[in-house]
Amino acid sequence: MLKNLRPYLSLIKENHDFRRLWLAQSVSNFGDWFGLLALYAIISRYSDSEFLLGLIIVVKMLSLALFSPFAGYLADRFNRRKLMIWCDLLRGVAVLGIILVQSVEMLWLAYVLTAVQMMLSAVFEPAKTSSIPNVTSEENLTNANIISTATWSIIFTTGMAIGGFATEWLGTDLVLILDAMTYVLSAWFVYRAAIPQTRLSKEELYRTRNPLKGIKEGLSYLLNNRHILRPSLAKGTSTVFLGGLVYLLIIVSEEVLMMGSIGLGLLYAARGFGTGIGPIIGRRLFSDEKDWVMVMGLAITFCGLMYMVVGFVNELALMLIFVLLAHAASGANWVTSTVLLQKRTQDTFRGRIFSTEWLLFTIGSSISTTIASLILEFDIMTVKPLILVYGGIMALGGIVWSFTITKNEKIYQEGF
Template sequence: DLCVGIEGFRIKVTTLRRDMSRPSYIGLLRENRTFRKLFFANEISFIGDWFTVIALFLIAGESSNNSPLAIAGVLATRSFTFAPLEPFTGMFADKYSRKSLMLISNIFSFLILISVLSLELLDNLFSVYLISITLVIGRAIFDPAQTAYLPNICTEEELLTANAIISGGWSAAMGIGAGIGGLAISEFGVDMALWIDSITFLFAALIIYTLPEGGPKKSNKKEISIRIIFKEILDGWKYIRYNSPIRRVVGAKGMWASGGGAQVFLIVLIGMEVGFGEIAAGIGILYMARGFGSGFGPLAGKSIMTNTRLRPYIPGIAISISGIFYIAVGIVEWSFMLLLLIFISHASSGINWVYSTTLLQERTEDEWRGRVSGSDNLVITLTMGISTIIAGLIMEYELLELRETIGLTGIIQILVGFLWLIFSSSNEKKYFDSKEKNLFWKSIEIN
């Protein structure tokens, strides 16, 4: 018993030392120059993204007499384009320069928007969906490359902080971009929003051009053919299948998306009804609450994500809390209280997002990171697309009222959160206990 007590005490000391070595948010941005440049490149392009997304929602509504299914189609086409591409772009991130892929992504998106504006293509529902699809191709190239790139420019101690900053930055950019974008569209029109977005892609590309390579290792770069591409993708799925600590976490974001995909769409319909000024401004304000919440959660919840007792349960608890607050959204009067409820729900989902992303990066070897990230994105985008389309059909054919549909999405999230706690948390606890014991014996050997 004494030996067990001493071992437990030393494990806690080892964990405490490791947590104390994690840099602060400001410290990481100040000390890690490469990460700082990547962060600012992301912020610039992310802010511009939301100018275009809000514009696409509005044009879809105008082209279809505000059909819920047509508006849901904007998000669904994004998700269903993203999902099948992710296994391929994830594999590319394991085989080609990750910096080059991020650069190509931004240049491609810049050229698409310039072409749309020059040729005046944005005038009907089909063109809205086509532009949504082509812009997602650029994002599908970028995301796995960045996720795989991050562990090569950050230490293990910096990784959780870096992911929290990236997520917080994405969320702040959503809040700023959606809020200002909605107001700008109300004042200056859709074309101005797209011009702003195109310029942000160009600025981001210029910053990314100055970054170091950041992997993959030369030994991982092999000749590519169609047969090899599919073999590499299948190998990635086998790697996940036979690696249970990774397999568990790959589903965490997708579990949130079972209700979250519909919620992201339903926010647009709420914005059309709630009366925060013009429709574009109302949608923008609600997305601003969503964005700021998603960013605040991981930044404020760093101590939760590093708490050894809570770590096995974080995904399940975070998903369930997200659902609870969306049930409240469906119940309360839609005033400024609505913004607070959306903020808190997405703060909780943001913790799940950052935490699960960090776990995958920590548990995955460098040569597999792109494919694991691609598979993770495949699960969430496919689930989001299905969730969005189902919600769109429910609203289009008036099977439920808007408030009832919102409440249903919250119930789904609570249920899947409990499923995580029942089926995965015990295995996560065993994994973390084993990891801490290995660290303890390793420290004994070193001493």
């Protein structure tokens, strides 16, 4: 076991700048998930509407989506290290402000501050992902992304599980204070890291001084390079179904399992653990990068099928197993698409490419969650049959991917 982990441990130990960037991600991610259930609890405290609970997820996703094109432009034009530091500090302030929500009349503030937090995350995430190739060698790039995804999963697992108990025992205010502190610590780690970056030339800076021009150039670059476009669609294709399914886990915990925040923490912990082990298993089964676009379609299909099983069962233990398996496939999809984008995209466009990917990801999740919440709100369908429908359509989407995107990737590979 230790032998299998040695490449990952060596990268963390020997690469100081990657380690600091990784630590920054770790502590800020812990705060994200640690504080998320507190936000759900605040909304539930002042409203019993399933739509309003789903709306906070939509606000998070739409805020990311609407700001993503401009965020990618910023990540390519300005110093990514400084951008990440400012984003962390301002996110801490936004999270701390949610404490002011002390009545139903103030509930709107939670949505506004969450939107601000996500707009800042829209800048931080492409800046961080674009920086990973600049602090690691090409041969260590896949390991670095597996570490990043596995860490997200471990932090997600512990953060959500601990957050569920902490929200019950410590109260929402203290949880939000701790959440804000994690952003400050993250900013400190980024400050201590040296993050190289290929800067735009003077001519490029002048030509793209208008943000719309810079955004348009990034979009043209993506559309004109189909070998980059294909992996950029993977997360969006998955989340247009998976976003609603993740939201439905909240309702399952409340109405089927009758376990509230603790049940949701356990379901989300299974989700996180699966996301962590999925890329490691996927790399062992499919070590050749030429197969990775095919793997993305298989992962989408498998994830949908596993959620269909979740729609059939009612026991917590079985739900945890199949949620874990579903998100193991999702985690493999995430890492393979990220690494291909990092390798195939030149540094000066990387921020815009990853922000476009985030745009597709967040729009897909927002649409999926909105539809699911409205179906439940108007009693069109109950939660378990809805999971079956979403899972089935997701599996079908993966099959369509295999006959279209995978086919085009094979033609591209044969051209080499």
